[in-house]
Amino acid sequence: MGKPTIARTFGSEPEKRHSELQDLDDSALAAAFLDGNKRAFTELADRYHTRLLNFVYRTTGDRERSEDLVQETFIRVYRHLHRFDQSKKFSTWVYTIASNLAKNELRNRSRNPLILFQTITRGWDSDERPLEWEDHTYRPDDLFRKRHLRSMVETAVGELPEHHRTVFVLREMEGKTYEEIAEITGCNLGTVKSRLNRARNSFAVLIEPLLA
């Protein structure tokens, strides 16, 4: 049995119809949905639900809650697609919705992810100060290093402040351009660039001990 796609889940229209929709790009699907083709929405959801789930998960760090937030993202897409400016990229719009929901979630959680980041950067004269690598006398062996590297890089991303983490994930994991990130986060290009640079710097500081 194959992976349950939304097309299989959402009804009984012929597969041919589904494959025709699969050939359409996002804008055409959005237009088809607005013209009354409900299957176009299911195709959009099918196309984006996994990547949005991973984006929200990397931003919030909460697997279960991420599913709820992605569900909510699609509900908002369904309800407000008529407001979507079809001259823009659908993916940017849907990421904007998911990003805002993730941001609200983190805000509501009232935990402070800034603590470690502030510890790391405390005492720096400026954000552009080059890193001074310490001469580590202790090097974990390879097995230990391999075992922990993966969790450390994930942890490092989680330790970034939310507004740095979002741009970092959008750029490094989702491959978004600076312009797209600016639109998704509602920031100007300069802010995106600055946040991304700081995020990379903090990320490097956190994982450097494990990368000999």
Place this chain on the structure above:
Amino acid sequence: MLNCSDFVREYSDYRDGRVDPVRRAEMEAHLAGCSSCARYDRVVVAGVDELRSIPEIEPSWEFLPRLQHRIFHLEDGLSPWRRSERSAMSPAFVLLLVLLIGAAAWVPTLRRQAALVELAPVAAVAPAPEPDVHTLFREGPLLESRPVLLPLDSPSTPLTPTVFFRYTRLGSNVVYRTASVSPR
């Protein structure tokens, strides 16, 4: 001359290919001669590579059915209003609907009032009260728990087994049926 501070400040532009060729050449020259910045670059590249190698999480099996369910109810909730938008239902029509519903709610009350009719008095003879029946027949449960007191002055009372009865009311014609049980 580009220094470490410049390199780190412009690192993201360099990594993302957003510097012009001349600046790119300068940064690469700095990288070649600066172990600190070279290491910084290696750590970022290796860390991100490691991050990208982590398998993606998959949505749970119930994700799509759940979304389908929510959309179904969303349609359910939205459809009357969407229909009203399509048919351009005017506020006057809504008001008319409200009035009709209100009128319908008053109909039973009005009909009840119309049915009130004063009738002429009717003379009737009350039935004579039924005489008390002194018997072992009693309506209700078996009398088996009730002791039967025999007269003290009749020791010759035959020692026949005491029989207890009950009757049952059947239907509206008040038919009595007797039954007997043996004493304990």
